[in-house]
Amino acid sequence: MIEIKGLSKSFGDLTAVNDINLSVPKGEFFVILGPNAAGKTTTIKVMAGLMKPTSGSVHVCGHNIESEPLKARKRMAYLPDFPFLYDKLTPIEFFRFTGQLFGMSESHIQNESDSLSDRFSLGEFLSNPIESLSHGTKQRVAIVSALMHAPEVFVLDEPMVGLDPHHARILKDILRERANQGMTVFVSTHQLSVAEEMADRIGIMNQGKIVAVGSHSELQAANHDNKLESIFLSLTLKTDGRN
Amino acid sequence: MDEIKQISHWRLLFKVNQIQNWRRLQSAVSSSRLHAFLMGLFVVGYAWLAFQLFSKGLHFTSSFPGLGPVLIERMIFLLFAFLFFLLLLSNVIINFTNLFRNRETHFLLTLPVSHQVIFRWKIFESGILASWAFLFLVTPLLIAYGETYNSTWHFYLVTPLFIGMFVILPGVLGSCVALFLARWLDRLAFQVAAMLVIILVIVFISSWLQPEIVTDEMLETRVLDVVDRLLARTQFSLFPFLPSYWVSSGITQWIEGAVMGALFFGLVLLSHTLFFGYIATTRSGSMFFSSLSAVNSRGRKASLWCITNTKKNGQLDFKPKLLDRLAKLFWWWSKSDSRALIVKDTLTFWRDTTQWGQSLVLLGLLVAYIMNLRYFSHRLTSDFWVDLTSYLNLGACALNLATLTTRFVFPQISLEGKRIWIIGMAPLGMKRTLMTKFLFSTAISMIVTMALVGASCMMLSVSAERMLYFILAIGVMAFALNALALGLGALYPNFREDNPSKIVSGFGGTLCLVLSFLYIVGMVGLMAFTSFWAFGGSSSLVFVFGCLGFLIVSFFLGWFPLRNGIHRMSSIEV
Numbered sequence: 095m096i097e098i099k100g101l102s103k104s105f106g107d108l109t110a111v112n113d114i115n116l117s118v119p120k121g122e123f124f125v126i127l128g129p130n131a132a133g134k135t136t137t138i139k140v141m142a143g144l145m146k147p148t149s150g151s152v153h154v155c156g157h158n159i160e161s162e163p164l165k166a167r168k169r170m171a172y173l174p175d176f177p178f179l180y181d182k183l184t185p186i187e188f189f190r191f192t193g194q195l196f197g198m199s200e201s202h203i204q205n206e207s208d209s210l211s212d213r214f215s216l217g218e219f220l221s222n223p224i225e226s227l228s229h230g231t232k233q234r235v236a237i238v239s240a241l242m243h244a245p246e247v248f249v250l251d252e253p254m255v256g257l258d259p260h261h262a263r264i265l266k267d268i269l270r271e272r273a274n275q276g277m278t279v280f281v282s283t284h285q286l287s288v289a290e291e292m293a294d295r296i297g298i299m300n301q302g303k304i305v306a307v308g309s310h311s312e313l314q315a316a317n318h319d320n321k322l323e324s325i326f327l328s329l330t331l332k333t334d335g336r337n
Numbered sequence: 338m339d340e341i342k343q344i345s346h347w348r349l350l351f352k353v354n355q356i357q358n359w360r361r362l363q364s365a366v367s368s369s370r371l372h373a374f375l376m377g378l379f380v381v382g383y384a385w386l387a388f389q390l391f392s393k394g395l396h397f398t399s400s401f402p403g404l405g406p407v408l409i410e411r412m413i414f415l416l417f418a419f420l421f422f423l424l425l426l427s428n429v430i431i432n433f434t435n436l437f438r439n440r441e442t443h444f445l446l447t448l449p450v451s452h453q454v455i456f457r458w459k460i461f462e463s464g465i466l467a468s469w470a471f472l473f474l475v476t477p478l479l480i481a482y483g484e485t486y487n488s489t490w491h492f493y494l495v496t497p498l499f500i501g502m503f504v505i506l507p508g509v510l511g512s513c514v515a516l517f518l519a520r521w522l523d524r525l526a527f528q529v530a531a532m533l534v535i536i537l538v539i540v541f542i543s544s545w546l547q548p549e550i551v552t553d554e555m556l557e558t559r560v561l562d563v564v565d566r567l568l569a570r571t572q573f574s575l576f577p578f579l580p581s582y583w584v585s586s587g588i589t590q591w592i593e594g595a596v597m598g599a600l601f602f603g604l605v606l607l608s609h610t611l612f613f614g615y616i617a618t619t620r621s622g623s624m625f626f627s628s629l630s631a632v633n634s635r636g637r638k639a640s641l642w643c644i645t646n647t648k649k650n651g652q653l654d655f656k657p658k659l660l661d662r663l664a665k666l667f668w669w670w671s672k673s674d675s676r677a678l679i680v681k682d683t684l685t686f687w688r689d690t691t692q693w694g695q696s697l698v699l700l701g702l703l704v705a706y707i708m709n710l711r712y713f714s715h716r717l718t719s720d721f722w723v724d725l726t727s728y729l730n731l732g733a734c735a736l737n738l739a740t741l742t743t744r745f746v747f748p749q750i751s752l753e754g755k756r757i758w759i760i761g762m763a764p765l766g767m768k769r770t771l772m773t774k775f776l777f778s779t780a781i782s783m784i785v786t787m788a789l790v791g792a793s794c795m796m797l798s799v800s801a802e803r804m805l806y807f808i809l810a811i812g813v814m815a816f817a818l819n820a821l822a823l824g825l826g827a828l829y830p831n832f833r834e835d836n837p838s839k840i841v842s843g844f845g846g847t848l849c850l851v852l853s854f855l856y857i858v859g860m861v862g863l864m865a866f867t868s869f870w871a872f873g874g875s876s877s878l879v880f881v882f883g884c885l886g887f888l889i890v891s892f893f894l895g896w897f898p899l900r901n902g903i904h905r906m907s908s909i910e911v
Contacts, residue, residue: 142446163452172447174447183353195346195450196448
């Protein structure tokens with residue numbers, strides 16, 4: 095579902111992502127961890143089609159994100175840490191807009207937005223202007239609009255920011271359900287608990303490279319450590335030269 | 338069974354943004370009906386006043402047998418030539434921010450919307466933002482032009498078509514230039530190129546507008562020859578490859594009844610609009626994405642005028658830099674937190690190339706204006722014209738000041754964005770934040786405009802006491818206009834927008850421009866009519882009352898919005 099081959103991305107003299115290779119199969123819940131400026135968001139931005147890679151390629155659902163961006167983006171969804179929403183629209187109008195951009199029928203938009211809005215307790219806010227909503231509620235609106243078209247690949251950058259524990263739980267449950275149904279989930283987060291609890295596989299990035307990848311138990315075995323936190327710290331501090 | 342009805346993405350974007358803008362307008366109207374009424378009044382009042390002025394001016398000019406129609410025609414050509422270049426510049430700047438620094442653009446890039454559709458939508462949006470003021474300006478002029486020549490009804494139907502096509506061309510070209518600049522010029526190269534272009538333009542304009550030596554004998558006996566020589570300076574507006582030439586020729590020929598000639602120019606305009614419009618709207622998507630990716634991938638290189646070196650032997654250097662020392666030198670009486678705010682604002686402004694690029698363009702135009710006043714003043718023989726020119730000069734300088742305050746001071750609070758709480762929560766507090774911003778922008782404006790008025794008065798050979806009077810007057814105006822702009826900026830903040838051009842084109846920005854304009858026209862008029870020396874001279878009592886009136890209006894015009902702005906910011910919830 096996601097194939098990253100020899101991906102590098104430079105900003106002037108700075109190499110933010112340095113020749114990474116990664117394959118995330120269908121239905122996998124993949125969590126990428128890393129310290130600040132490790133290159134996670136840059137990798138995600140290239141995957142989402144927001145910038146061209148310096149070298150290498152990203153394929154989403156078999157489509158090269160550079161040469162076939164529309165085909166790739168039609169089958170995926172991207173949720174940034176601070177999503178853009180049209181502030182004067184109501185959530186219903188925003189759902190209709192994004193649904194129509196994905197070519198969904200009116201009844202399909204209504205069914206999907208109704209059921210997802212129910213799960214995220216958005217009912218009472220659906221007719222209010224988005225500008226009047228709290229940050230967490232806006233985040234929930236963005237999640238619903240991203241999930242409505244049933245993407246095959248869902249890329250999320252720090253999705254738990256602003257969500258209360260109740261709705262964070264709902265999001266995790268939905269992502270798990272969808273992953274079980276075949277959706278590939280690619281999450282970047284600083285919350286190690288999310289990785290421990292949800293991930294089928296975990297990737298740890300540092301200084302533009304993936305320094306470790308595997309399931310939680312594989313990482314534990316490889317690093318002779320039971321706690322993800324200490325594995326994370328040892329891997330990132332070691333290559334960072336800060337130990 | 339509900340069928341999937343595929344709606345074009347462009348139409349969807351148009352609809353969503355239409356709803357957004359309509360609701361913004363509704364909320365602006367409902368939040369203050371008085372302001373909305375004042376705005377409506379200004380729009381209608383401006384249109385009416387401009388029409389009256391243009392009509393009177395055109396009737397006056399056309400009354401010169403033989404010469405009038407020639408002069409009017411050349412003025413139309415000149416107007417459209419200048420407006421073409423201004424529209425082009427405006428489109429480049431707005432397209433740059435709208436294409437590459439816009440959150441909606443980045444949002445759309447992650448959806449199944451083609452790069453081409455995003456680019457098409459953005460140049461449409463930028464074109465409207467860049468051109469609405471142009472349409473507002475030329476409409477009364479063209480109606481007055483039609484009225485002066487008793488044109489037929491179809492002139493008023495055909496002219497909007499010409500103008501519509503004309504507006505599209507700089508919009509399309511501006512977007513192409515923005516793509517080119519973003520793709521090929523990094524910040525340093527852009528800064529150097531911008532400086533060179535501005536210097537070249539100033540040198541070119543200064544050498545181009547040299548005075549014509551005309552003797553009294555020539556004025557009496559060889560009028561046509563003199564007019565010919567003067568018009569030769571405006572020959573560039575007749576360059577047949579300029580779109581302004583096509584639109585001017587089309588309009589002037591239509592009014593003369595030369596329908597075939599007008600149609601020819603209409604078709605020339607149409608073919609170019611279609612050709613370039615087609616390329617931009619159907620073939621530029623991939624170039625747009627390449628440029629956007631280039632902008633997003635650019636390294637943070639040191640700029641040419643990097644005022645704060647951050648590294649020394651690999652370590653961060655926190656010692657005071659040049660700007661800190663300057664702030665301490667000129668702002669010695671203030672606390673260090675106020676100085677920190679000033680340094681931050683200056684650096685932010687300095688590092689945004691489009692911001693100071695626009696300031697330089699304005700200053701360049703002012704330098705060219707002042708240099709040419711020197712030649713102009715030699716032609717003024719009667720006291721009436723000397724007096725009139727000196728007050729018009731004050732008005733021109735004040736209008737420039739109003740442009741600067743509306744464009745750069747008004748968006749100051751909005752540009753702080755959601756980060757405003759960082760300053761608001763600091764011991765500095767909102768009140769001192771606003772006051773520091775106000776005093777700093779007023780000090781800078783005063784230095785620039787007082788020097789400007791002083792230089793222009795010298796060029797006009799105005800006596801020393803009158804020069805002092807005009808300098809003090811512009812100083813007071815700087816206080817009032819800065820307070821007005823900052824106060825209204827705090828009363829009508831737009832924390833969601835990063836683009837200063839869009840912030841300024843909102844309700845608050847327009848209100849600021851309108852009030853500034855009315856204030857300047859009113860105060861310059863008041864000072865002229867109550868002047869002690871000009872236009873026959875008033876009594877000293879009238880003069881004193883005039884000065885008092887000016888001071889009181891200036892104080893309240895600045896104080897009310899600033900005070901309310903401070904109250905608003907103190908209770909703001911972001």
